[in-house]
Amino acid sequence: GTESGAQKQTSSTPCHLEMADKKKAVRGPIFDTSLHVLKGALVTALGIRTGRSTLNVNCATVNSGRLTLQGIEAPLTAEKEDLVRTLVRNKVFENAPLTVFTAQRADAERLYGETMYDSFNVPATVTQLRLVMLPEWNLNCNINPVLASTGLLGSLEIVKFKHNEAKKTLEVHFEARPTGEDLPLAQEIVMESLPQLQEAVPDASIEGVAGTDAPTDGGDTVTPWIVDVASSKGVDYDKLIRMFGCSKLTAAHVAKIQEVTHVEPHRFLRRGLFFAHRDLDTLLNNYQNGKPFYLYTGRGPSSESLHLGHLIPFMITKWLQDAFNVPLVIQLTDDEKFLWKDMTLEECQRLARANAKDIIACGFDVSKTFIFSDTEYIQHLYPNICKIQKCVTYSQARGIFGFSTNDNIGKSSFPAIQAAPAFPTSFPHIFGDRKDIFCLIPQAIDQDPYFRMTRDVAPRLGFFKPALMHSKFFPALQGQQTKMSGSSETSAIFVTDSPAQIKDKINRHAFSGGQNTEELQREIGANLEVDVPYQYLKFFLESDEELAQIGADYSSGKLLTSQVKNRLAEVLTEIVLKHQENRAKVTDEMVDEFMRVRPMSCLDR
Numbered sequence: 001g002t003e004s005g006a007q008k009q010t011s012s013t014p015c016h017l018e019m020a021d022k023k024k025a026v027r028g029p030i031f032d033t034s035l036h037v038l039k040g041a042l043v044t045a046l047g048i049r050t051g052r053s054t055l056n057v058n059c060a061t062v063n064s065g066r067l068t069l070q071g072i073e074a075p076l077t078a079e080k081e082d083l084v085r086t087l088v089r090n091k092v093f094e095n096a097p098l099t100v101f102t103a104q105r106a107d108a109e110r111l112y113g114e115t116m117y118d119s120f121n122v123p124a125t126v127t128q129l130r131l132v133m134l135p136e137w138n139l140n141c142n143i144n145p146v147l148a149s150t151g152l153l154g155s156l157e158i159v160k161f162k163h164n165e166a167k168k169t170l171e172v173h174f175e176a177r178p179t180g181e182d183l184p185l186a187q188e189i190v191m192e193s194l195p196q197l198q199e200a201v202p203d204a205s206i207e208g209v210a211g212t213d214a215p216t217d218g219g220d221t222v223t224p225w226i227v228d229v230a231s232s233k234g235v236d237y238d239k240l241i242r243m244f245g246c247s248k249l250t251a252a253h254v255a256k257i258q259e260v261t262h263v264e265p266h267r268f269l270r271r272g273l274f275f276a277h278r279d280l281d282t283l284l285n286n287y288q289n290g291k292p293f294y295l296y297t298g299r300g301p302s303s304e305s306l307h308l309g310h311l312i313p314f315m316i317t318k319w320l321q322d323a324f325n326v327p328l329v330i331q332l333t334d335d336e337k338f339l340w341k342d343m344t345l346e347e348c349q350r351l352a353r354a355n356a357k358d359i360i361a362c363g364f365d366v367s368k369t370f371i372f373s374d375t376e377y378i379q380h381l382y383p384n385i386c387k388i389q390k391c392v393t394y395s396q397a398r399g400i401f402g403f404s405t406n407d408n409i410g411k412s413s414f415p416a417i418q419a420a421p422a423f424p425t426s427f428p429h430i431f432g433d434r435k436d437i438f439c440l441i442p443q444a445i446d447q448d449p450y451f452r453m454t455r456d457v458a459p460r461l462g463f464f465k466p467a468l469m470h471s472k473f474f475p476a477l478q479g480q481q482t483k484m485s486g487s488s489e490t491s492a493i494f495v496t497d498s499p500a501q502i503k504d505k506i507n508r509h510a511f512s513g514g515q516n517t518e519e520l521q522r523e524i525g526a527n528l529e530v531d532v533p534y535q536y537l538k539f540f541l542e543s544d545e546e547l548a549q550i551g552a553d554y555s556s557g558k559l560l561t562s563q564v565k566n567r568l569a570e571v572l573t574e575i576v577l578k579h580q581e582n583r584a585k586v587t588d589e590m591v592d593e594f595m596r597v598r599p600m601s602c603l604d605r
């Protein structure tokens with residue numbers, strides 16, 4: 001729905017609704033913003049291509065007009081019309097930002113191909129393109145100004161759909177009712193690197209990512225089940241961001257969190273241990289504007305107790321719940337462990353309740369927290385599970401998760417079970433039938449495939465895409481080539497370990513970046529990037545000042561490895577003993593209350 005993507009100077013002042021008589025067909029930012037919202041909704045609902053599917057547009061007034069698609073074989077069913085309207089309404093409510101940037105034509109065509117073009121051709125003489133992106137919704141080569149965000153449209157009503165069977169076209173007549181008269185425009189920004197296709201449009205397969213069986217650069221493998229890297233420095237997280245198509249979680253995001261909560265950010269945020277995200281900006285802006293969200297995290301119960309790596313998502317989730325004052329749902333995937341492990345279902349169910357005690361010991365507020373196991377709560381999840389399963393083909397599931405013909409069929413069905421809690425109607429006792437509630441999922445980056453699939457499905461079911469926060473892996477004691485595992489006693493420190501066991505494991509098994517002799521250590525200092533004790537301190541030592549001092553002294557040779565390991569043993573012993581004390585206070589009756597299906601009036605801030 002554009003004229004040409006050739007770069008030209010556009011106004012940077014707010015648009016004025018009275019810039020023209022409404023009787024005149026004057027195209028403006030409201031009209032063009034409406035086109036972007038509509039096009040993404042139609043592509044999502046109808047499963048059509050973004051590129052070359054717009055035949056033409058017609059501007060009736062500054063706020064209304066018509067978008068015509070080509071290649072539409074049949075009229076829309078009433079169900080499809082309702083879905084398009086829901087998608088449009090949600091995208092406006094989401095108040096999603098629009099991004100405007102320029103790119104060399106050759107670079108843009110290499111990345112986006114035909115996706116950014118409509119039915120007409122941009123002249124061959126044009127070498128630089130101006131692009132407008134509504135992230136994961138629409139990308140278009142466009143010279144026209146657009147609003148800064150979709151919420152400024154106020155409301156966007158589809159007046160009618162009109163299908164022409166002979167021409168195979170679909171007209172969508174619409175009218176926007178903007179929020180005011182002086183509306184800010186999206187400003188052109190300079191991109192350090194161009195966004196990937198999967199960041200821009202909804203129709204690049206399942207958000208355009210390769211299957212989890214595909215290794216990262218250099219032969220590294222990161223999947224929901226395997227983390228195996230070659231470098232002693234651990235995972236290259238910048239490469240993971242590029243491979244998965246997510247965005248960096250920056251200092252600006254951390255500052256925004258502090259701004260909207262008035263709480264000092266958690267050390268995991270301050271130190272960049274949560275390093276990537278999807279749609280965190282949108283969630284924070286909407287929270288600031290009074291729109292609710294809830295938290296969702298989970299645990300796969302495969303062992304009697306948690307290790308320190310398991311505590312990380314619960315620590316950050318506890319902090320987020322307190323800082324934002326929002327409800328939380330915690331999924332115990334006893335079914336998943338039964339399907340993947342050599343365990344009986346009864347054992348997985350027993351471990352789910354045992355692990356629930358460790359989770360409760362983290363200090364969650366029972367009035368705002370619902371813990372559930374899949375096998376006990378499945379009847380409430382099942383309607384959404386069915387809808388999700390219908391949206392994902394087996395070919396897509398194999399491409400995302402790497403399932404083989406030797407896998408049991410339960411594995412193929414499980415991703416929809418993990419996806420369902422990201423949708424609020426899975427919890428009618430908490431949210432009723434409301435779909436206008438956002439979801440934030442803190443997780444390790446290896447769980448991203450599940451929620452890339454979830455985010456692809458969400459708009460087609462009338463839900464908001466869940467926002468994600470990705471953490472770095474908590475490494476095994478032996479080094480950063482793999483994450484800590486509960487199946488290896490010597491690779492992990494468990495919350496049931498004694499102070500003597502903690503000290504012994506650190507001294508015997510924690511990989512050191514220090515030198516082999518005291519003399520060399522004094523002369524050269526330690527390599528902090530590969531030193532496991534220092535990396536553990538980054539996760540668990542609260543004081544930024546002490547961490548910085550240890551880093552400086554250890555890397556310069558002033559501190560020896562034994563001294564750093566001793567300090568780590570002190571820090572971890574304090575955390576583990578406190579957890580054991582809290583765990584001892586958790587009764588079966590407390591577990592029953594956290595897991596009871598009950599009303600929870602906890603959305604009001």
